[in-house]
Amino acid sequence: xxxxxxxxxxxxxxxxxxxxxxxxxxxxxxxxxxxxxxxxxxxxxxxxxxxxxxxxxxxxxxxxxxxxxxxxxxxxxxxxxxxxxxxxxxxxxxxxxxxxxxxxxxxxxxxxxxxxxxxxxxxxxxxxxxxxxxxxxxxxxxxxxxxxxxxxxxxxxxxxxxxxxxxxxxxxxxxxxxxxxxxxxxxxxxxxxxxxxxxxxxxxxxxxxxxxxxxxxxxxxxxxxxxxxxxxxxxxxx
Amino acid sequence: xxxxxxxxxxxxxxxxxxxxxxxxxxxxxxxxxxxxxxxxxxxxxxxxxxxxxxxxxxxxxxxxxxxxxxxxxxxxxxxxxxxxxxxxxxxxxxxxxxxxxxxxxxxxxxxxxxxxxxxxxxxxxxxxxxxxxxxxxxxxxxxxxxxxxxxxxxxxxxxxxxxxxxxxxxxxxxxxxxxxxxxxxxxxxxxxxxxxxxxxxxxxxxxxxxxxxxxxxxxxxxxxxxxxxxxxxxxxxxxxxxxxxxxxxxxxxxxxxx
Numbered sequence: 001x002x003x004x005x006x007x008x009x010x011x012x013x014x015x016x017x018x019x020x021x022x023x024x025x026x027x028x029x030x031x032x033x034x035x036x037x038x039x040x041x042x043x044x045x046x047x048x049x050x051x052x053x054x055x056x057x058x059x060x061x062x063x064x065x066x067x068x069x070x071x072x073x074x075x076x077x078x079x080x081x082x083x084x085x086x087x088x089x090x091x092x093x094x095x096x097x098x099x100x101x102x103x104x105x106x107x108x109x110x111x112x113x114x115x116x117x118x119x120x121x122x123x124x125x126x127x128x129x130x131x132x133x134x135x136x137x138x139x140x141x142x143x144x145x146x147x148x149x150x151x152x153x154x155x156x157x158x159x160x161x162x163x164x165x166x167x168x169x170x171x172x173x174x175x176x177x178x179x180x181x182x183x184x185x186x187x188x189x190x191x192x193x194x195x196x197x198x199x200x201x202x203x204x205x206x207x208x209x210x211x212x213x214x215x216x217x218x219x220x221x222x223x224x225x226x227x228x229x230x231x232x233x234x235x236x237x238x
Numbered sequence: 239x240x241x242x243x244x245x246x247x248x249x250x251x252x253x254x255x256x257x258x259x260x261x262x263x264x265x266x267x268x269x270x271x272x273x274x275x276x277x278x279x280x281x282x283x284x285x286x287x288x289x290x291x292x293x294x295x296x297x298x299x300x301x302x303x304x305x306x307x308x309x310x311x312x313x314x315x316x317x318x319x320x321x322x323x324x325x326x327x328x329x330x331x332x333x334x335x336x337x338x339x340x341x342x343x344x345x346x347x348x349x350x351x352x353x354x355x356x357x358x359x360x361x362x363x364x365x366x367x368x369x370x371x372x373x374x375x376x377x378x379x380x381x382x383x384x385x386x387x388x389x390x391x392x393x394x395x396x397x398x399x400x401x402x403x404x405x406x407x408x409x410x411x412x413x414x415x416x417x418x419x420x421x422x423x424x425x426x427x428x429x430x431x432x433x434x435x436x437x438x439x440x441x442x443x444x445x446x447x448x449x450x451x452x453x454x455x456x457x458x459x460x461x462x463x464x465x466x467x468x469x470x471x472x473x474x475x476x477x478x479x480x481x482x483x484x485x486x487x488x489x490x491x492x493x494x495x496x
Contacts, residue, residue: 084406087415105415198316199382201319201320
């Protein structure tokens with residue numbers, strides 16, 4: 001018996017045992033999708049939030065439009081637009097040498113999730129930066145700090161404390177939202193579950209899938225508690 | 239905590255309701271028919287959100303024969319058997335092949351169509367569809383179908399893509415993401431004559447595998463509804479004998495489908 005069959009065996013669930021290995025590889029796909037898209041999204045969001053606050057007027061307007069669009073439309077709609085919509089221009093993508101990217105459902109899902117989460121994270125970071133009192137900026141200026149140094153050394157450490165919880169929420173939302181990747185033929189955790197259900201007609205497999213998602217979210221919650229302790233260690237009561 | 243217990247209870251009840259439907263002898267005056275509505279030319283929701291297709295006409299004709307009132311329920315393919323078991327409707331008429339695997343869950347009526355299975359591809363692709371020739375190629379079909387089972391059993395070295403509906407698989411063949419589609423010839427022919435006219439062609443016939451593909455398409459009923467199955471068996475046999483099956487077949491297809 002391979003390792004991925006054990007959980008089902010321990011729970012005494014035949015269907016969970018039979019499809020345990022598919023669920024495990026599905027969990028890995030979900031993990032890859034979410035971790036990569038949220039990580040790249042975070043880097044993008046940092047730039048977007050800063051440009052949104054301090055950039056030229058055209059950049060502010062463009063980023064505003066970007067976040068409004070991606071926060072205001074369903075993720076499923078965006079995924080279909082990328083996967084089926086952009087997928088229709090095969091000749092163009094082949095000409096520019098990008099067809100290998102748009103051919104793969106995994107990359108399409110990754111792209112959609114990244115630009116979507118970047119929009120949400122940018123708004124979170126913008127709000128966090130804006131809520132730092134003006135005095136902090138003025139103090140840094142009085143000390144003669146450069147604008148970038150102010151941002152990096154004074155503002156961001158404080159803003160990240162405020163942004164941490166909402167960013168954790170965003171990560172959790174992405175884990176659950178990534179289930180729609182199964183609609184573009186990806187066998188993520190949800191896709192594997194749907195396949196198992198279609199074969200076995202055993203509804204309990206959805207219960208096990210729900211438990212796995214729950215477990216993931218609980219792990220993140222604990223990691224986030226640790227992160228918060230670390231970021232606020234200078235404020236902790238001793 | 240209370241909410242959580244209630245949630246678990248609801249989940250367990252749903253599971254129980256799906257498997258154990260009370261058996262009762264009953265006289266059928268009204269029959270609710272479940273179909274997918276995304277599988278032309280068998281059953282399809284047209285632009286006006288009306289059901290149309292061979293199976294719609296055929297089942298309506300059978301209902302007249304049986305002197306019962308029939309209503310249609312549209313249900314996604316993935317949930318089509320569970321919804322039958324959960325008593326959302328009484329029979330499935332949705333181009334469903336009567337396979338051994340499904341017989342564990344439901345009973346099938348007499349077979350009313352038996353259609354060839356095709357592989358279709360881009361115009362430039364070859365017509366050798368043996369698993370060795372398709373190694374590393376992307377093959378698509380609708381998920382939870384016999385064709386999906388067929389692909390997973392025989393085409394282990396190919397990339398298999400499973401779609402929620404056949405239409406999405408067709409779209410991806412036209413987009414060039416898929417190299418081949420293996421599915422029922424009739425729904426594929428519709429596509430090849432329509433949207434797929436410029437991109438795609440029939441590549442080959444796919445030999446029927448007795449254990450996976452089953453004898454043909456039939457209506458699916460709950461195992462407890464013995465009278466219902468008998469009614470439909472009789473009506474289907476009559477319709478084939480008196481030519482009314484052929485009449486509707488000729489309206490929708492250019493060649494025999496039984």
